[in-house]
Amino acid sequence: MSDAPKTDPTPIPANASDNPAPFAFELKKTDGRARRGAIRTPHGTVQTPAFMPVGTQATVKAMFMGHVEATGAEVVLGNTYHLMLRPTAERVNRLGGLHKFMNWNKTILTDSGGFQVMSLAQLRKLDEEGVRFQSHIDGQKYHLTPERSVEIQGLLGSDIQMQLDECIKLPASREEVQRAMELSLRWAARSRQQFETMGGPAKGQALYGIVQGGDVGDLRIRSAEELGKLPFEGYSVGGLAVGEPQEVMLEMLDITLPAMPEDKPRYLMGVGTPDDLLESVKRGIDQFDCVMPTRAGRHGLAYTRYGKVNLKNARHQDDHRPLDEASDCEATHHYSRAYLHHLVRTGEGLAAMLLTWNNIHYYQTLMREMREAIEAGRFDDFYQETKENWARGDIAAL
Template sequence: MSGSFAFSVLHTDGKARRGQITTPHGLVQTPAFMPVGTTGTVKAMYTDQVRETGADVVLGNVYHLMLRPTAERVARLGGLHTFMRWPHTILTDSGGFQIMSLGALRKLNEDGVTFKSHVDGSKHYLSPERSMEIQGLLGSDIQMQLDECLKLPAERSEVIRAMELSARWAARSKARFEELGGPQKGQGLYGIVQGGTDIELRLKSAELLTDIGFWGYSVGGLAVGEPQHEMLAVLDDTCPALPEDKPRYLMGVGTPDDLVKSVAHGIDMFDCVMPTRAGRHATAYTRFGKINLKNARHADDPRPLDEESSCPATRDYSRAYLHHLVKSNESLSGMLITWNNIAYYQDLMRGARDAIATGQYNDYLAACTDGWERGDIPAVG
């Protein structure tokens, strides 16, 4: 156990920051990518493998865990760290994303949201207070306020309504977090900046949240339909409006290109289902770009995905074998390609941290982009 929540910036290079978060279950080196373990598992991976890739923190989700196995059951079994055998840092999302993604299955009002379970149709109520109670039962180190995430584009009046509602829910979330003793347990609570791509609304949201005061700040409601340049423009104005001594988390983002460019705008933390989902659908992320292992060009290719990688899945299995597993619908294909993808994302963040520490982040960004643009080395034969 490492101690109470704390954050320190160790190096800067332009707006990019190399930092460290202290939590009750360990240190998180930033910039950090958090593999998504929605239901208490990073899909198709063992927790030991996840850790060996270099991950310091994984993410769980309130909505899914409250449905099954329930937060109360997880608490009785020792908390989420014990339950999923991950003795390191855990961040839990509040269920706010499901307000958007499960829009047809929920009813929203000022007090909270009622979901119709996508599993069995049963009804479940989630308020800011209940979300904090669930996160407390799970025992996560970093917890998130309940917010409303909108799909973009949306009418400005709707963006204003959702942003203001999220700010009111932020205050309620913090009050309940403190009542439950989160600060005394060393846990941290993040507020979530909303406002779509409207800079005025983003700055207003940032002001409201900093007035409330949080242990960290997230930028939510991006990568939900807007182009990358609009996302980066939001970050360019929003990050400077957030406290410099608190971590900044860009939620649900994204591609390797999104990550390295967002780091350059001052983001410290990321999560996304993309590397695990892509792995289960035969797409490998590498320093050469994306490789579609369904493609017949790999059928006779004896090379690994990247012979210089330290990840066994990347270094020790041929593209021909991975292609064979994919075409044969073998579950091992998803396991190996997901392992590669999570390892690549962690390598990408490790490289970013090293580059920031040595004042070479612009060169690192250019080298990454150049590698992706060059593409994969042509297949043999």
């Protein structure tokens, strides 16, 4: 059975949270460790496993939100750090909330801002209270605490919110990993308290805890077990895809996921490639986000069922074929490779729009096909077939 998007004659209104249904997660089917479920939020239901396009600054770069929805996306991600700097959470709130502001009436997840503070901000000073930093835009000073992060996300009105945590790059010493993990646990409790003080559960919203522990297995298990004692609506695996090889990431998932609650959604943050998604769904992950499909599209790279296609390559300049004649994505089958190559080589903005559209559509198609495979009890077969397609490729095209 396909759960491809259908036109809804009665879309959920921007003020749906005025009469919220409680946040809920239903685990519908398992196939091995792969999970098929659904997340209910005030702005609709998200079929899982799900990939969330990244809308950092209240926009999925180079995309109309209607086109994002048409790809099958049911949830997008917004970024607390960037939105707190501009236009500010208070301004978004005065303008009706993030859903109305960006014209997206489906589910929104916001991250906590912690990762961007660590990777972008200047002159960071971290202590038990939070992080003091200077904006990478104008040098203005800010103080981000677990309470303030949740407050910002509440002002934005996101359906799914994240605790503030400390994410460190790998490799790192065990001592440094343990220090950051323990601090993140203490911040988790403070984040949860603030979320409940602000009435998040009564609004049908959710707050996820974030498992940390770097590449140290016993620390990952401890983090997951301690977080499981707090009443989070969902749980995330953070601090991966930060410099470690894929095999290390997958090993950490193998160790961590059995220690996480089975009846709550599991979100792997900042991941990743189509192969990362396939491998992680196999291990029991329900949600993903990554800038990869949008960033690749802006740089001339297309994802297809046969692998990656670099439209900068001159071999495409006389190729009249579409990227994938079997795709139902308008951007994928209405334009020739020669035309896409021309747009990329001449720096036309339409190149980024069409290739980003193609990439998000491919990611959503991959997720839908994984859901269907789990429902049919043939995920292992789908896994092997997909791997073989990528390995074999369309030699004439790549």
